[in-house]
Amino acid sequence: MNREKILAILYEMSLVIGNEVKLQPLLNRTIQKLLYHTSFPCGLFFCGKETFQNQTNPDFPVKFHLETAIGDHMIAEQIGQSLELPPLLITGKTELITNEDLFQMLPTDIKYKAALRLVVPQTGIILLLSRTMPPDDLPLTEIFEPVMSMLAKAVLLCQRNELFIKEQAIKQSEENYKQLVQKIRAGIVVHNSDGKITICNSTAQKLLGLSEDQILGKTSIDPDWHFLREDTSIMPVDEYPANLVMSTKKPLGDYVAGIHHPGGSDTIWLLINGDPVFKSDNIIRQIIITFVDITLQKSAMAALHQLNSELETRVALRTNELEESNKELEAFAYSVSHDLRAPLRHIDGFVKILIEDSAGKLDESALHYLDVITNSARKMNSLIEDLLSFSRMGRKQIDVQTVDLNQVIAEIIQDMTPDLANRQIQWNISTLPVIEGDSALLRHALYNLIANAVKFTVTREIASIEIGALEKINEHIFFIRDNGVGFDMQLAKNLFGVFQRLHSENDFEGTGIGLANVRRIIQRHKGKVWAEAGVNKGAVFYFSLPK
Amino acid sequence: LKSLYFSEQIKTDKIEKIIAGWKQKAPQTGVLAFLPEADKENIPIIQNIFKKENIPLAGAVFPEIIINNQFKKNGIILLGFSEMPWFQFFGPFAESPEILQEQVKNLSDAAGSQIRGNVETTLFMIFDSMIPNIGTILDELYLGLADRVHYMGVNAGSETFKSIPCLFDNSSIIQNGLLALLLKNHPGAILEHGYRAPAQMISATVTHGNRIISIDWKPAFEVYQEMAKTHYNVIINKENFYQNGVHFPFGILRANGEIVVRIPVALEDDGSLFCVGEVPANSVLTLLSAPEIDIEKTIKTIAEGLQEMGGPGENKSLLTFYCAGRRHHIGKTSVEELNKLKQETNVNKIFGALSLGEIGATLKGGYPLFHNATLVCCYWND
Numbered sequence: 001m002n003r004e005k006i007l008a009i010l011y012e013m014s015l016v017i018g019n020e021v022k023l024q025p026l027l028n029r030t031i032q033k034l035l036y037h038t039s040f041p042c043g044l045f046f047c048g049k050e051t052f053q054n055q056t057n058p059d060f061p062v063k064f065h066l067e068t069a070i071g072d073h074m075i076a077e078q079i080g081q082s083l084e085l086p087p088l089l090i091t092g093k094t095e096l097i098t099n100e101d102l103f104q105m106l107p108t109d110i111k112y113k114a115a116l117r118l119v120v121p122q123t124g125i126i127l128l129l130s131r132t133m134p135p136d137d138l139p140l141t142e143i144f145e146p147v148m149s150m151l152a153k154a155v156l157l158c159q160r161n162e163l164f165i166k167e168q169a170i171k172q173s174e175e176n177y178k179q180l181v182q183k184i185r186a187g188i189v190v191h192n193s194d195g196k197i198t199i200c201n202s203t204a205q206k207l208l209g210l211s212e213d214q215i216l217g218k219t220s221i222d223p224d225w226h227f228l229r230e231d232t233s234i235m236p237v238d239e240y241p242a243n244l245v246m247s248t249k250k251p252l253g254d255y256v257a258g259i260h261h262p263g264g265s266d267t268i269w270l271l272i273n274g275d276p277v278f279k280s281d282n283i284i285r286q287i288i289i290t291f292v293d294i295t296l297q298k299s300a301m302a303a304l305h306q307l308n309s310e311l312e313t314r315v316a317l318r319t320n321e322l323e324e325s326n327k328e329l330e331a332f333a334y335s336v337s338h339d340l341r342a343p344l345r346h347i348d349g350f351v352k353i354l355i356e357d358s359a360g361k362l363d364e365s366a367l368h369y370l371d372v373i374t375n376s377a378r379k380m381n382s383l384i385e386d387l388l389s390f391s392r393m394g395r396k397q398i399d400v401q402t403v404d405l406n407q408v409i410a411e412i413i414q415d416m417t418p419d420l421a422n423r424q425i426q427w428n429i430s431t432l433p434v435i436e437g438d439s440a441l442l443r444h445a446l447y448n449l450i451a452n453a454v455k456f457t458v459t460r461e462i463a464s465i466e467i468g469a470l471e472k473i474n475e476h477i478f479f480i481r482d483n484g485v486g487f488d489m490q491l492a493k494n495l496f497g498v499f500q501r502l503h504s505e506n507d508f509e510g511t512g513i514g515l516a517n518v519r520r521i522i523q524r525h526k527g528k529v530w531a532e533a534g535v536n537k538g539a540v541f542y543f544s545l546p547k
Numbered sequence: 548l549k550s551l552y553f554s555e556q557i558k559t560d561k562i563e564k565i566i567a568g569w570k571q572k573a574p575q576t577g578v579l580a581f582l583p584e585a586d587k588e589n590i591p592i593i594q595n596i597f598k599k600e601n602i603p604l605a606g607a608v609f610p611e612i613i614i615n616n617q618f619k620k621n622g623i624i625l626l627g628f629s630e631m632p633w634f635q636f637f638g639p640f641a642e643s644p645e646i647l648q649e650q651v652k653n654l655s656d657a658a659g660s661q662i663r664g665n666v667e668t669t670l671f672m673i674f675d676s677m678i679p680n681i682g683t684i685l686d687e688l689y690l691g692l693a694d695r696v697h698y699m700g701v702n703a704g705s706e707t708f709k710s711i712p713c714l715f716d717n718s719s720i721i722q723n724g725l726l727a728l729l730l731k732n733h734p735g736a737i738l739e740h741g742y743r744a745p746a747q748m749i750s751a752t753v754t755h756g757n758r759i760i761s762i763d764w765k766p767a768f769e770v771y772q773e774m775a776k777t778h779y780n781v782i783i784n785k786e787n788f789y790q791n792g793v794h795f796p797f798g799i800l801r802a803n804g805e806i807v808v809r810i811p812v813a814l815e816d817d818g819s820l821f822c823v824g825e826v827p828a829n830s831v832l833t834l835l836s837a838p839e840i841d842i843e844k845t846i847k848t849i850a851e852g853l854q855e856m857g858g859p860g861e862n863k864s865l866l867t868f869y870c871a872g873r874r875h876h877i878g879k880t881s882v883e884e885l886n887k888l889k890q891e892t893n894v895n896k897i898f899g900a901l902s903l904g905e906i907g908a909t910l911k912g913g914y915p916l917f918h919n920a921t922l923v924c925c926y927w928n929d
Binding site: 008009011012015016028032035036037038040041042070071072073076110130131132134135140143144 | 686689690692693694695750800801802803804805828829830831908909910911912913914916
């Protein structure tokens with residue numbers, strides 16, 4: 001290796017070292033280059049200049065900080081740790097070490113035979129480890145030693161650079177924090193452990209009506225503060241927010257207090273939060289108090305409260321009037337319906353007598369007219385009966401008891417069974433919850449819904465009727481699903497009206513009172529009823545009952 | 548259990564029979580295949596055979612393959628494993644150092660997660676030769692995996708240095724990537740070139756990956772021409788550059804006296820030179836010349852290394868990757884070199900491929916580097 005070659009390698013090394021501005025890449029690239037040039041498989045960098053200087057006894061192992069390690073994965077696992085190593089290995093001048101005993105304390109299974117120790121002045125030590133003995137004639141120490149002082153300076157510059165970057169980051173962070181504290185639209189004051197205010201932002205100054213100079217240094221017990229309780233009584237000093245946090249050592253949340261500006265007459269209402277910040281030994285280091293002005297909200301709340309109160313009174317009055325009116329209307333409907341039955345019975349009865357008394361005297365046409373009159377009277381009677389039952393549903397006192405709907409449904413189906421001899425129906429009934437309600441009324445409602453499902457599936461070769469329930473937090477929802485003829489959802493708004501029918505009476509018999517009754521029963525149980533369907537796609541009737 | 552099959556012709560029925568037999572003996576078998584560039588069109592056929600037999604396949608295309616100490620332009624080599632080792636494709640690799648670091652970290656994490664206990668393991672890498680920053684990839688890889696593996700590798704592709712898809716598995720063919728395999732219970736490989744360094748030093752002042760832009764602050768080709776004329780009395784011009792490049796490669800000097808060979812293979816109009824392999828900026832270069840290659844030393848070093856690593860070569864085969872540039876440089880002597888290698892190592896046979904760059908350490912367990920003009924060898928106990 002001639003002088004020219006050594007100079008060339010020095011030049012190359014110095015450019016590698018000079019190319020890095022961060023410490024870790026600098027050390028990695030330098031060691032990689034050293035390994036490249038030596039073919040040694042492992043390179044370590046230890047730092048800690050004080051340790052190197054203070055070491056006096058070469059026989060006692062001393063701890064050295066492993067900054068980086070390349071090539072030996074077991075040693076690399078110790079990066080960032082301090083390793084106990086013999087001083088003879090790690091202190092001293094730049095040289096090739098061949099005493100294998102010195103390598104025994106390295107945390108690795110590899111048996112190294114040689115180490116090239118490169119001193120990085122005032123900074124650390126590089127150890128390049130080899131499993132074989134390098135040739136004697138290689139001037140490795142002479143080649144690398146000159147660049148080590150340059151590496152030392154580069155390490156120093158990188159450390160300073162990183163320190164500078166860290167300091168800049170801290171400064172920037174502090175500036176951001178100050179901006180945040182000043183710009184935030186909440187008052188912030190910070191008390192130290194003596195209770196004195198050390199920080200107050202501009203919002204705090206504005207809300208408290210004091211300048212920064214007037215606030216800083218004051219304590220919670222300063223006589224200038226005039227706090228009011230929420231009920232406008234004078235707040236005792238020990239209830240002041242900072243004092244409460246100080247005495248309880250607990251956070252204070254959504255605390256409402258009024259404050260008088262010095263010289264002002266109006267009260268400003270504040271919503272206050274307080275948090276203690278502890279030292280490690282559970283001693284309060286500082287208390288952070290934040291607050292927002294809720295004066296406007298507080299007066300708005302008072303006005304709202306007044307309005308609500310008036311509204312409630314008016315609603316109660318109107319409800320009462322409406323209930324009275326409904327009762328009168330129902331009584332009237334009941335009375336009318338009841339009174340209409342007598343003339344109908346007369347019509348029906350006198351038509352019968354007329355037919356019997358005029359036997360053989362009336363021609364076929366007259367008999368047909370009388371038959372129409374009889375049928376119409378009976379139909380009207382049926383409608384009146386339905387109307388009366390509907391009315392009764394609204395008037396009947398609700399008798400709340402525990403109702404097992406499983407049992408109710410089983411009974412309904414059992415009752416229907418004789419009439420379903422010619423039908424094929426697949427029943428799919430889930431277990432239903434036990435609820436509180438009027439057993440008779442609920443049975444009536446369910447009977448109607450199930451009867452509807454049976455009725456409107458009559459055209460199906462195999463009818464399918466599913467009964468189930470959905471659990472909600474505050475209510476039970478029940479459903480009866482069928483595969484029947486369904487209906488057009490555009491007509492659904494009429495579904496639950498009195499005498500409303502969505503299908504021809506010729507196709508499906510009935511007066512149209514059933515679903516009106518269902519709705520009335522469910523409404524009387526504070527529930528709702530609704531349906532989903534499609535033409536020829538079946539229907540699902542839902543009703544909810546509160547828990 | 549390892550198996551080996553090679554043939555100068557690709558006979559699909561024979562291959563089917565061979566690999567079916569391997570699977571019968573070892574149901575978890577998998578195969579590493581080498582194909583010469585002239586037979587690269589057969590890759591889909593080979594893939595179909597392996598898909599049909601449901602046997603894992605990884606493979607690469609090289610300029611030529613080596614069968615029984617001879618370079619062959621046609622044929623196929625199949626290396627069968629009783630259990631297919633972990634393998635994965637990576638790349639294409641980024642030029643940006645930050646992204647490249649992340650990519651290589653993924654590689655080292657993936658490979659590292661497969662290493663179990665103290666099993667001696669070799670990371671065998673086959674790179675596409677068109678990747679310009681293999682040296683940097685190796686440096687980063689060594690930061691992550693360190694000595695948990697031995698490093699062995701070669702470059703695949705075309706000897707024309709035109710980009711071709713040269714790496715494949717059962718279903719895909721990729722280019723500009725890396726095929727990495729983890730060979731368990733494998734002691735690594737021996738690598739040697741035997742080039743000697745002359746005294747004259749120059750410095751590659753500006754480089755970019757595998758491109759030398761300037762030497763001693765002058766256009767690279769200009770300095771190259773001057774040095775060839777001054778030291779070897781050879782006139783190199785644009786016309787004869789490709790023929791002469793292999794005879795006058797660059798050597799990157801190392802402090803331990805060794806050199807890393809870089810063969811220039813392409814010339815740009817601006818006078819910059821493309822080499823097989825990365826040339827770090829400010830590397831100390833020298834110009835090597837034909838007479839300086841030491842074949843005897845090469846063979847001796849490899850044989851001694853193999854002996855130390857795996858004992859005598861009797862009853863063993865030798866997997867050998869022989870640099871295409873080296874063969875171009877020494878011509879027919881390359882076959883003699885292979886024959887000498889067989890004699891010196893006492894192996895049954897030598898098989899392998901002509902490679903476009905080689906990876907390994909010149910010392911056992913030494914720092915792995917990307918080389919040109921070398922032989923990379925390891926035993927294959929079939």
